[in-house]
Amino acid sequence: MGIIKENVSKDIKAQKAAQIENMSKIDQAFAKYNLEVDEAAVEKAVKRIIDEKVPANNTPEVKKFLYGSVELTSLHTTDTEESILAMIEKVNKQDSLYPGMPHVAAVCVYPVFVNLVRNSLEVDGVEITSVSGSFPSSQSRMEVKVAETQLAVADGATNIDIVLPVGKFLSEDYEGVADDISELKEACGDVPMKVILETCCLGSLSNVKRASILSMYAGADYIKTSTGKEKAGATPEGVYVMCQAIKEYYEQTGVMVGLKPAGGINTPMDAIVLYTIAQEVLGDKWLTNEMFRLGTSRLAQQLIDELNA
């Protein structure tokens, strides 16, 4: 290389190093990832997976696995102690009702029912997930969200699901989003925390990728697609991009973050599609009922019905 070329190259390197030093920590984290998602390419990749890979996964073994990954969910305005107890009763009686089936991975309720679930759940190994942080909107003061989270943990929640502050995210206040998530992570203590991205409100798949990276960077142990309370729930394309983000984050940090598609997963085939996408993008390492969860209020019984048909 000639002397002039060498000096120019050194200058560019020095300029880049100076730029990176001046960037915020969040920008530095973002700089490691390609955040521009080609939506047409994602659609094509998802279509290929559905056409070529999904049919082979439509099996009793996969359906059994999916049942064992379900977070049996009741998040209704109309929930009562009686309706939550009826749901827990099904979990308690599962061994006698459906011998040979795995237990669901978790039950998922509003914080006000965590204590009741803790006192009535008789099956070992089923997690108690509490939504928190002013679910489903997240639009509340941090003190309220922190207190709600601490109380849910004190009552016995073994998983906490919070919602990404979508408004702040759409205002591009990424530092603010990361600070809120980190503060709630601290409130969780040792209890794993899921961050719900509410993908249908983010406007683009590039934003889904950005929100995924931001959440993991701020301390999410899982990223979850949706609350089930907005206009759409988990989509194959959103899940595909979240899986890519989890994979890239793992390559950068060595940290395995879990995935929880949730909301509008209404048929076994919906679940098989999402499972196959995770399998294709993340690989079998993620196909455990710890790393892959399904948030659903309707699917469990349908999986049992199909398995017993």
Ligand SMILES: O=C[C@H](O)COP(=O)(O)O
């Ligand atoms: O977190 C889980 C979702 O709220 C469940 O949504 P879903 O009622 O559409 O199944």
